[in-house]
Amino acid sequence: MKEDDLAKFVGGKIKHYRKKKKLTQNDLGELIGKKNNTISNYETGTISPEQDALFAIAKALDIRVDDLFPETNxxxxxxxxxxxxxxxxxxxxxxxxxxxxxxxxxxxxxxxxxxxxxxxxxxxxxxxxxxxxx
Known part of the structure; x- marks a missing residue:
């Protein structure tokens, strides 16, 4: 998977789990100390979250970091x-x-x-x- 495709995949997963928790981008941003436009950029794959942000997102959404990435067989x-x-x-x-x-x-x-x-x-x-x- 190319880097851009991975960023979009991870972003889509962030959006999916955020909506599942009934959070807005602003809500998630407040939980992890980021602005809502940063969350938007994560979700569209425009930018990729750094490692610390990934862990913060996973914690805020009550998921594992692995849940944000494609499954590997x-x-x-x-x-x-x-x-x-x-x-x-x-x-x-x-x-x-x-x-x-x-x-x-x-x-x-x-x-x-x-x-x-x-x-x-x-x-x-x-x-x-x-x-x-x-």
Whole structure:
């Protein structure tokens, strides 16, 4: 999920739980020490709440912080991890280090820089596949 999409998702959840508690944006803002326009910006995904604000929102709405985020399927994550381990089993050490470096580089980037980096890798893979078609 992209950063913008996540901000909108979290914002939608904040709005959902706020309305469920029958609170206005102003009410929630007062409970957590923020202005109502900040709450509005959270709910539209214009800005993302900082960690302390997330905890304050969760407390004010009587929910867990996790309730504001998309559910993750642990079983799928475990399957992907096991598949990655099996795939890595056939690699040389220098190849594994190269892939580790790619992952670390990707994780060190945010937003548009990360997208550009990943797009360049996709382009390289697609180009290789196109040039090596039988």
């Amino acid at each position: 642990v079983e799928d994550q475990n399957d992907n991890f096991q598949r990655a381990l099996q795939m890595a089993d056939g690699l040389e050490l220098n190849e594994m280090n190269f892939l580790k470096d790619l992952i670390e580089k990707t994780l060190s980037m945010q937003g548009e820089d990360r997208e550009k980096f990943l797009e360049s890798i996709r382009f390289t893979v697609e180009y290789y596949e196109k040039m090596n078609q039988d």
